[in-house]
Amino acid sequence: xxxxxxxxxxxxxxxxxxxYGDFAAVDDISFDVPAGESFGLLGPNGAGKSTTMxxxxxxxxxxxxxxxxxxxxxxxxxxxxxxxLGVVPQQDNLxxxxxVRDNLLVYGRYFGLPMSYLKPKADELLEFAQLTDKAKSKxxxxxxxxxxxxxxxxxxxxxxxxxxxxxxxTGLDPQARHVLWDRLFRLKESGxxxxxxxxxxxxxEQLCDRLVVVDKGKIMAEGSPARLIREHSTREVLELRFGxxxxxxxxxxxxxxxxxxxxxxxxxxxxxxxxxxALEQVTSRGLHPITSLVRRSSLEDVFLxxxxxxxxx
Amino acid sequence: xxxxxxPPAGVDNGGTTAxxxxxxxxxxxxxxxxxxxxxARRFGSWYYAEHSLRVMNGYRWTLIAYSVGNPxxxxxxxxxxxxxxxxxxxxxxxxxxSYLAFIAPALLASATIMTAATExxxxxxxxxxxRRVYYGPHASPLGVHQIVNGYIIAITLRLTLMSAIYFGIVxxxxxxxxLWGWAAVPVAVLCGLSFGLPLMAYSASVQEDKGQFALVMxxxxxxxxxxxxxxxxxxxxxxxxxxxGWISPLWHGTQLGRMLTYGFPVPLWLVVIHVLYLVxxxxxxxxxxxxxxxxxxxx
Numbered sequence: 001x002x003x004x005x006x007x008x009x010x011x012x013x014x015x016x017x018x019x020y021g022d023f024a025a026v027d028d029i030s031f032d033v034p035a036g037e038s039f040g041l042l043g044p045n046g047a048g049k050s051t052t053m054x055x056x057x058x059x060x061x062x063x064x065x066x067x068x069x070x071x072x073x074x075x076x077x078x079x080x081x082x083x084x085l086g087v088v089p090q091q092d093n094l095x096x097x098x099x100v101r102d103n104l105l106v107y108g109r110y111f112g113l114p115m116s117y118l119k120p121k122a123d124e125l126l127e128f129a130q131l132t133d134k135a136k137s138k139x140x141x142x143x144x145x146x147x148x149x150x151x152x153x154x155x156x157x158x159x160x161x162x163x164x165x166x167x168x169x170t171g172l173d174p175q176a177r178h179v180l181w182d183r184l185f186r187l188k189e190s191g192x193x194x195x196x197x198x199x200x201x202x203x204x205e206q207l208c209d210r211l212v213v214v215d216k217g218k219i220m221a222e223g224s225p226a227r228l229i230r231e232h233s234t235r236e237v238l239e240l241r242f243g244x245x246x247x248x249x250x251x252x253x254x255x256x257x258x259x260x261x262x263x264x265x266x267x268x269x270x271x272x273x274x275x276x277x278a279l280e281q282v283t284s285r286g287l288h289p290i291t292s293l294v295r296r297s298s299l300e301d302v303f304l305x306x307x308x309x310x311x312x313x
Numbered sequence: 314x315x316x317x318x319x320p321p322a323g324v325d326n327g328g329t330t331a332x333x334x335x336x337x338x339x340x341x342x343x344x345x346x347x348x349x350x351x352x353a354r355r356f357g358s359w360y361y362a363e364h365s366l367r368v369m370n371g372y373r374w375t376l377i378a379y380s381v382g383n384p385x386x387x388x389x390x391x392x393x394x395x396x397x398x399x400x401x402x403x404x405x406x407x408x409x410x411s412y413l414a415f416i417a418p419a420l421l422a423s424a425t426i427m428t429a430a431t432e433x434x435x436x437x438x439x440x441x442x443x444r445r446v447y448y449g450p451h452a453s454p455l456g457v458h459q460i461v462n463g464y465i466i467a468i469t470l471r472l473t474l475m476s477a478i479y480f481g482i483v484x485x486x487x488x489x490x491x492l493w494g495w496a497a498v499p500v501a502v503l504c505g506l507s508f509g510l511p512l513m514a515y516s517a518s519v520q521e522d523k524g525q526f527a528l529v530m531x532x533x534x535x536x537x538x539x540x541x542x543x544x545x546x547x548x549x550x551x552x553x554x555x556x557x558g559w560i561s562p563l564w565h566g567t568q569l570g571r572m573l574t575y576g577f578p579v580p581l582w583l584v585v586i587h588v589l590y591l592v593x594x595x596x597x598x599x600x601x602x603x604x605x606x607x608x609x610x611x612x
Contacts, residue, residue: 057452061611070346079353079454083346087452093445097368106364110453112352113343120341154449159343 010035010162010193011056015065018051025051027217028065035161038194040204040211042299044307048217049197050090053166056195058082069162083111086155086192090166092147094139100150101126101135108157121157128183129153145176152183163187165196169203181206201299215307225299232305233297234259236275240268240282240289250287257281271297353454361450361463362470369471380475384482387420388413391544392486407546410490410575417488418497418570419543419563421479422504425472426563429509430534432468434526437516441609448610457607461513465599468509469502476501489574497570500591504566507591508537510598517605537561542568565590 011033018026026048033039041049054060055067058074058081067074074081094103104122105115113121126132129149134142142150148168155163168184169177184207188194198204204211205225213220213228221228238258242250244266251263258272272278275294282289343349353360369376392413399412407415440447450460476498483489489497512529519525540550540557541564547555558564565587571577572584579587 059451059611077350079357079456080346080350082452083349083353083454085452089448089452091445091448093448095364095368095446095449096444097371102367106367107449107453109360109363110353110357110450110455111343111349112356112360112454113349117341117343121343124341157343158346158349160346 008034009068010070011039011195012068013052013056013065014067016052016055016062016067017064018048018055018060019063024217026055026062029212029214029217029219030065031212031219031222033193033195035193036191038188038196038207038209040208041195041197041214042199042201042204042208042211042303043197043214044199046216047214047307049214050166052214053164053195053197057085057087057164083158084160084162086158086160086163088148088151088155088163088165088168090170090197092151094147094150094154096139098139099135100131100137100139100142103139103150104154104157107154111158113158118157125153125156128156130179143176145172145179148172148176148180149183152180156187160192162193162195165194167197167199169198169200177203201303205299213303213306220306221302228302229297229299232302234271235273235297236271237295237297237301238270238272238275238278238282239291239293239295240270241266241291242268242287242289253285253287254282269301271301350454353456353459357455357459358462358466361455361460362466363463364450365464365467366470369467376471376475377478380478381482383424384420384479387424388417388482388486388488391416391420392488408577410577411488413486414488414490414575415571416544417483417486418501418574419541419567421476421483421497422501422563422566422570423538423541423543424479425476425501425505426508426537426566427534428472428475429468429505430512430530432471433509433513434516434529436464437513438519438522438526441517442521447606451610457610458603460610461599461602461606465506465510465513465602469506472502472505473498476505483574491574491576494574496573500566500569500573503591503595504562507562507566507594507598510595510602512598514598514601514605517602517609537563562591562594 009032011031013032014030016026016029017024029048029052031039041052043049051060055062055074056069058069058078061075069081070084072081095106098106101122104125105118108118108121123132123135126135129152131142131146131150131153134146139147139150152165152168165184169180172180181203184194184196188207194207196203196207208225210222210224211228212222221232223231240250240254241247247265247268248263251261251268254261254268254270258270258278260271262269262271270278270282279292279294282292396412396416399406447460451457455463479501480489480495480498484494516526536557540554541547541561542558543563547558547564550558568577568579569584569587569591572579
């Protein structure tokens with residue numbers, strides 16, 4: 001690992017901890033984010049992603065540990081830290097009583113930006129967010145995807161070098177998500193450091209250079225999506241369906257095939273470096289699944305392996 | 314028509330849009346974060362006030378219609394209709410002034426209280442819970458205290474404008490004979506804040522609207538309006554009801570207003586008490602609002 005001074009990192013967290021009463025929402029996590037990186041916090045609901053984001057955003061106090069943003073402690077230099085950031089919260093908090101363009105102008109004023117800058121900048125951002133023809137509309141007439149894009153446009157009004165995105169595409173339809181990904185990718189290309197939380201694996205694979213998988217406030221794994229897959233899963237996965245009643249009983253007969261076997265209620269997963277070869281072994285044992293599928297391992301396999309398959313609410 | 318785009322350099326023909334864009338775009342840069350932070354530190358409250366005023370500007374005609382319609386309605390009904398009857402039947406009952414002059418400063422002060430009661434309840438809940446508008450500025454360089462102060466500034470301006478219009482109409486009705494009548498405007502604004510700011514602190518602590526604000530209107534604002542010496546001198550009430558007036562900011566504001574608009578005699582020590590009571594409530598509410606806002610936003 002290259003030696004870096006803390007100055008090279010735009011965000012540096014050491015043993016960061018946040019308790020709500022007895023509950024440790026964030027439990028002793030450490031990570032560094034160099035400038036220009038796209039860094040993801042991946043985890044199930046309640047893993048502590050949003051709490052971490054709020055501490056980075058300088059709006060929530062930590063219980064212990066240290067945290068610096070651009071070398072500044074957000075608890076001592078809140079306004080200075082927040083002046084560096086663009087923030088896209090999990091829940092939109094646009095002012096629905098103002099028109100679309102006015103939301104950008106008003107937000108820019110919080111940074112003391114003059115109208116001579118804000119007016120052309122607002123138009124530029126509306127174009128970026130593909131909302132130019134909605135400039136004079138009321139916010140409540142916008143679709144969910146449009147509101148999200150407006151929130152992102154708003155977060156860019158001060159030309160931040162660091163953008164915090166808390167579940168940017170949750171609740172959007174596939175088209176809207178792809179439009180957003182495209183916009184975020186452009187920001188990344190222009191050198192903006194992206195910090196995002198998500199529980200969409202495809203989103204993490206698309207956007208993140210590096211990510212940490214968090215669960216119950218702790219970091220379970222860290223690395224690039226490809227490295228995580230390499231370290232925590234096999235190259236391929238063979239999915240077999242024998243019918244809901246038979247999956248678990250058949251699983252016993254499949255022992256020894258592949259590196260790892262995982263029976264689920266609806267299917268059996270065989271982790272292996274060669275899916276087709278594994279499938280041949282299955283049929284040679286006289287077992288004939290209703291359907292079979294060989295696919296590449298994905299971040300989802302890593303995620304489910306690390307955070308468990310039980311439902312988290 | 315071979316080259317529809319990119320006009321030749323140097324051609325400055327009345328500034329076409331395309332030309333302006335190409336020359337203006339490269340200069341578009343935000344000032345550095347340090348400048349943002351410094352400006353927010355110095356002017357943040359005003360920036361938030363600007364936001365609130367822009368929102369109000371969205372329904373300015375409603376506000377103006379209310380500010381004009383409300384006094385005209387009350388002054389005609391009470392000050393002309395009811396007053397004719399009162400003045401005929403008991404001349405001299407109100408210290409030698411007309412009933413209209415007697416109730417005008419009370420109506421003025423109660424108008425600011427009613428408006429404050431609306432502006433410091435539902436919009437506060439809206440900021441924290443319904444549309445969560447406080448969380449946007451909270452993520453910006455603004456501090457929580459600036460969000461609080463900015464909103465107070467905006468509402469103070471609204472109350473000032475409304476009271477000025479109210480007073481203008483009162484004066485037009487000939488109900489403010491004193492030269493000092495105009496000073497009833499800042500008193501009425503102070504009166505509105507002395508009730509509104511503690512209410513703001515309370516609203517910020519409400520987690521869920523279970524009709525608390527409706528109760529505030531019904532069991533706080535309405536009795537205050539009726540029992541604060543608004544329509545008759547407080548002394549007319551039996552002593553066991555007079556305490557409502559004594560603790561009511563409306564009574565303190567009304568007494569000051571009467572002194573200013575028609576020279577109602579108030580001893581100096583009582584003037585001091587009236588002012589201190591109103592200022593005290595406003596300052597207390599303001600401090601509490603800072604606390605409750607900071608606690609709730611910083612969770």
